[in-house]
Amino acid sequence: MRSESLSWSRRDLLTAGGLVVAFSCLSSSRAFSQLAGGGEGGAGSKVVAPNLPGSLKSFPLLDAWIRIDPEGRATVFTGKAELGQGIATALWQVAAEELDLPAARVEIVTADSARTPDEGVTSGSHSMQDSGTAIANAAANVRMLLVAEAAKLWEIEVAQITTDGLGAVVAPDGRHADYGTLASKLSLHVSAIEDAPRRDPNRYRTMGRTLPRRDIPAKLTGGAIYVQDMRLPGMLHARVVRGPSVGTALKEADFDAAGRMPGVVKIVRNGKFAAIVARSEWQAIAALRFLQRRPWQRVERPLPVDSFVDALKRLPTRDIVVLDTHDPAGPAIHSVSARYSRPWICHGSIGPSCSVALFAHGEMTIWSHSQSIFDVHRAVAELISLPPDKVRCIHVQGSGCYGQNGADDVSADAALVAIAMPDTPIRLQWMREQEFGWEPLGPAMVTELEASIGADGKIVAWKHEVWSNPHNNRPIDAGGYLAGQEVTTPFPIRAVEPIPMPEGDGDRNSNPLYALPNMRVIYHFLPDMPLRVSALRSLGAHVNVFSIESMMDELARASGQDPLAFRLAHMQDPRARAVMTEATNRFGWAKRVPGDGRHGCGMGFARYKNIGAYCATVMEIELERETGRITVRRVEAAVDAGQPASIDGIRNQVEGGIVQSLSWTTRESVAFDDNHRTSFDWSGYPISRFSDVPGGVNVHVLPQPGLPFLGAGEAAQGPTAAALANALADASGVRLREMPLTPDKVKTALGAI
Amino acid sequence: MTITLHVNGRDHTLEADPSTPLLYVLRDDLELNGAKYGCGLGQCGACTVQVDGRAVFSCLTPIAALEGRQIRTVEGLGTVDQPSRLQAAFLTEQAAQCGYCIAGMIMRAQALLDEKQHPTEADIRSHMDANLCRCGTHMRILRAIRRAAGLPSTEGF
Numbered sequence: 001m002r003s004e005s006l007s008w009s010r011r012d013l014l015t016a017g018g019l020v021v022a023f024s025c026l027s028s029s030r031a032f033s034q035l036a037g038g039g040e041g042g043a044g045s046k047v048v049a050p051n052l053p054g055s056l057k058s059f060p061l062l063d064a065w066i067r068i069d070p071e072g073r074a075t076v077f078t079g080k081a082e083l084g085q086g087i088a089t090a091l092w093q094v095a096a097e098e099l100d101l102p103a104a105r106v107e108i109v110t111a112d113s114a115r116t117p118d119e120g121v122t123s124g125s126h127s128m129q130d131s132g133t134a135i136a137n138a139a140a141n142v143r144m145l146l147v148a149e150a151a152k153l154w155e156i157e158v159a160q161i162t163t164d165g166l167g168a169v170v171a172p173d174g175r176h177a178d179y180g181t182l183a184s185k186l187s188l189h190v191s192a193i194e195d196a197p198r199r200d201p202n203r204y205r206t207m208g209r210t211l212p213r214r215d216i217p218a219k220l221t222g223g224a225i226y227v228q229d230m231r232l233p234g235m236l237h238a239r240v241v242r243g244p245s246v247g248t249a250l251k252e253a254d255f256d257a258a259g260r261m262p263g264v265v266k267i268v269r270n271g272k273f274a275a276i277v278a279r280s281e282w283q284a285i286a287a288l289r290f291l292q293r294r295p296w297q298r299v300e301r302p303l304p305v306d307s308f309v310d311a312l313k314r315l316p317t318r319d320i321v322v323l324d325t326h327d328p329a330g331p332a333i334h335s336v337s338a339r340y341s342r343p344w345i346c347h348g349s350i351g352p353s354c355s356v357a358l359f360a361h362g363e364m365t366i367w368s369h370s371q372s373i374f375d376v377h378r379a380v381a382e383l384i385s386l387p388p389d390k391v392r393c394i395h396v397q398g399s400g401c402y403g404q405n406g407a408d409d410v411s412a413d414a415a416l417v418a419i420a421m422p423d424t425p426i427r428l429q430w431m432r433e434q435e436f437g438w439e440p441l442g443p444a445m446v447t448e449l450e451a452s453i454g455a456d457g458k459i460v461a462w463k464h465e466v467w468s469n470p471h472n473n474r475p476i477d478a479g480g481y482l483a484g485q486e487v488t489t490p491f492p493i494r495a496v497e498p499i500p501m502p503e504g505d506g507d508r509n510s511n512p513l514y515a516l517p518n519m520r521v522i523y524h525f526l527p528d529m530p531l532r533v534s535a536l537r538s539l540g541a542h543v544n545v546f547s548i549e550s551m552m553d554e555l556a557r558a559s560g561q562d563p564l565a566f567r568l569a570h571m572q573d574p575r576a577r578a579v580m581t582e583a584t585n586r587f588g589w590a591k592r593v594p595g596d597g598r599h600g601c602g603m604g605f606a607r608y609k610n611i612g613a614y615c616a617t618v619m620e621i622e623l624e625r626e627t628g629r630i631t632v633r634r635v636e637a638a639v640d641a642g643q644p645a646s647i648d649g650i651r652n653q654v655e656g657g658i659v660q661s662l663s664w665t666t667r668e669s670v671a672f673d674d675n676h677r678t679s680f681d682w683s684g685y686p687i688s689r690f691s692d693v694p695g696g697v698n699v700h701v702l703p704q705p706g707l708p709f710l711g712a713g714e715a716a717q718g719p720t721a722a723a724l725a726n727a728l729a730d731a732s733g734v735r736l737r738e739m740p741l742t743p744d745k746v747k748t749a750l751g752a753i
Numbered sequence: 754m755t756i757t758l759h760v761n762g763r764d765h766t767l768e769a770d771p772s773t774p775l776l777y778v779l780r781d782d783l784e785l786n787g788a789k790y791g792c793g794l795g796q797c798g799a800c801t802v803q804v805d806g807r808a809v810f811s812c813l814t815p816i817a818a819l820e821g822r823q824i825r826t827v828e829g830l831g832t833v834d835q836p837s838r839l840q841a842a843f844l845t846e847q848a849a850q851c852g853y854c855i856a857g858m859i860m861r862a863q864a865l866l867d868e869k870q871h872p873t874e875a876d877i878r879s880h881m882d883a884n885l886c887r888c889g890t891h892m893r894i895l896r897a898i899r900r901a902a903g904l905p906s907t908e909g910f
Contacts, residue, residue: 084853085850218833222827228790280777349853400850681794691879693892
């Protein structure tokens with residue numbers, strides 16, 4: 001088994017802060033130019049070479065991405081982080097393929113503010129587009145230079161030379177030159193060209209195959225792979241002291257008494273920020289529990305406890321017209337209007353967020369599992385009043401984030417403690433109730449749709465309005481952190497801005513991919529946030545696709561048409577048609593048994609953001625009418641993510657997306673009263689367990705050789721939610737439009753049995 | 754107090770408050786990474802280890818209750834180079850995404866397989882219900898357990 005395991009020696013530690021090597025990726029002045037990471041977090045790095053593909057636009061020099069050592073081994077640098085989505089393995093395959101090296105001779109270095117290009121946030125299903133595209137083309141450039149070097153050496157034409165896939169360049173007469181020898185004669189400190197010859201997809205040796213993920217062996221055997229597993233020499237354990245949830249504070253914490261508890265080394269205080277530092281983790285927890293016995297109070301305005309739909313709709317809006325098209329069309333014969341919604345939901349990471357920080361020799365090093373390593377680098381520097389070149393932020397894996405959970409805030413917390421305790425490594429992990437109480441939630445959303453069908457059974461008009469708070473509140477300066485508001489001199493809070501389409505945030509995927517006439521799509525952007533919210537996997541696409549794909553079924557049903565045929569009649573994009581056809585063929589859609597009160601089938605489709613991966617999901621459910629419980633018997637899904645880097649990597653992400661979306665859609669809703677959140681553990685915020693997950697999930701990845709990469713990490717969230725509601729409607733005739741589709745709601749809607 | 758814990762076939766004598774949950778002794782004193790802090794409430798299973806063969810939540814089990822008992826963590830099953838049958842099945846099925854829950858999943862599944870050589874699908878699902886996964890890796894975890902148990906890989910109820 002291959003393994004990636006982390007170890008830290010004292011020497012690493014002492015040099016960690018000083019390893020800021022000056023090389024070609026330090027040209028990261030900020031500019032609004034490309035939407036790295038799908039527009040989340042700070043603006044992408046400045047574009048200096050707009051003709052180049054992917055993140056090469058900002059970092060055109062080859063040695064920012066790839067170095068070849070004298071033994072012919074390659075080290076590849078990506079600004080994207082391994083979140084458990086398998087990106088490090090996928091990018092490793094991309095690099096090996098385009099370098100034409102055995103994968104075993106390629107190493108990959110992930111997001112590190114001192115070593116890798118700043119590719120923005122690892123988000124928005126952008127890692128393959130941003131980094132995969134850059135690495136593929138950088139590797140193709142490197143291979144081209146190696147071949148050219150050999151041609152010069154042998155005085156023959158470049159066209160006569162090949163690479164052997166084993167690390168050598170080969171002439172027709174059999175002469176060999178290994179990469180290491182050739183690379184030592186070359187400088188890779190040169191700019192990429194945009195049309196370096198790429199490997200022929202028909203001859204791929206590594207890409208598009210399934211290689212075992214590099215990080216899994218350590219995860220199965222107790223290897224030290226997570227930031228939670230870091231143990232630095234002399235490290236102390238910290239816990240942050242806060243009220244039970246956002247907008248609350250402890251009234252009169254007895255810090256003196258806590259400071260006298262066993263093992264407690266220090267109480268770090270800075271304004272309202274407070275943290276306990278102890279020798280052992282359990283001692284830190286015991287001191288935190290002691291402090292938490294004191295009463296707390298709400299210190300902000302009350303939370304809205306009436307209907308969340310009403311709460312959202314009465315907020316001031318900034319209206320954005322997403323689409324307003326006018327076409328000739330026949331008169332409407334039948335119209336359907338409906339309101340769909342989702343309440344606030346949690347990221348719900350299994351491991352509470354954690355960070356390790358060390359302030360030594362005037363420099364801060366932060367090990368973080370945030371998706372926003374480069375924003376953490378800059379924004380925490382501001383928080384602790386150090387110049388950014390005295391701060392280094394290194395991504396280390398943690399429990400999955402699925403957006404902005406506590407990972408960013410805990411990094412700021414750890415750094416604030418570490419700066420107060422020089423030369424002492426600090427490991428700070430949030431408690432379970434702190435993750436539930438303080439993480440930014442996935443925003444509640446409401447949509448209202450109205451669509452009309454003409455005499456020919458086709459749609460003649462389509463209206464979609466969506467109300468949503470901003471989804472992009474990832475901290476890009478110190479004011480964005482909880483701690484940034486707690487320190488003695490709080491930092492200003494930046495005004496919120498929507499992400500422009502086609503990425504969008506609350507309006508993500510509100511523009512149907514279907515060819516529809518007379519479309520009017522309005523985003524009611526709600527800057528005033530009653531609950532703390534930020535990015536959750538797929539942003540607004542979960543609710544917008546749920547709405548559109550539910551409405552497509554409602555229209556098909558109202559006009560007596562088959563839901564698949566109705567969709568295909570309105571879809572021109574051949575790749576969209578192909579995934580719908582593939583998924584329904586695998587499912588056996590044409591031969592399905594019509595809904596009979598206890599069984600039903602439904603489908604959902606979307607192309608993520610209309611510029612990302614295509615995904616169709618089809619499912620069969622069983623409905624227990626006596627209890628309202630829905631059991632998903634099987635799911636078939638088809639995905640077109642362009643050229644797959646790792647087929648099984650895509651399958652794993654989409655399977656996971658389907659299971660996670662089913663949990664969101666059937667059972668999740670954050671509970672709160674007017675004072676505080678009351679979902680603070682897994683009993684107050686149940687998610688799917690093994691007895692709830694589908695009988696089977698099959699994901700089919702379309703091959704698409706040589707087509708541009710389209711990230712697949714979020715493609716299934718919307719289609720799955722809609723497929724479930726559509727299957728329920730097929731089974732029972734009952735249409736539920738308000739998530740979560742809980743047994744109670746289903747039972748109530750079914751009425752007397 | 755001084756306490757001797759028998760972990761993965763070895764005795765470890767250490768000084769600790771008897772009320773300390775096993776999880777923190779495993780992680781901080783014995784430097785074992787497998788058992789994870791997830792909730793501290795016995796609701797998620799990320800901290801699952803075996804005690805005398807049974808799956809327990811190490812976050813809720815004070816060490817005072819453990820003298821003389823056989824404690825096994827994921828590190829006691831196998832290594833990267835020599836994985837156990839169950840670990841190898843997880844590897845074959847690529848049954849992890851972020852993987853934070855996985856060591857706990859493996860230990861709970863091991864307890865089932867130790868007790869029942871040929872569990873049914875219903876046995877597996879019901880036994881595994883105590884452990885949470887947020888990445889949605891459930892289908893792969895089930896496949897891995899079926900593989901280790903020698904059951905057909907076909908899914909469905």
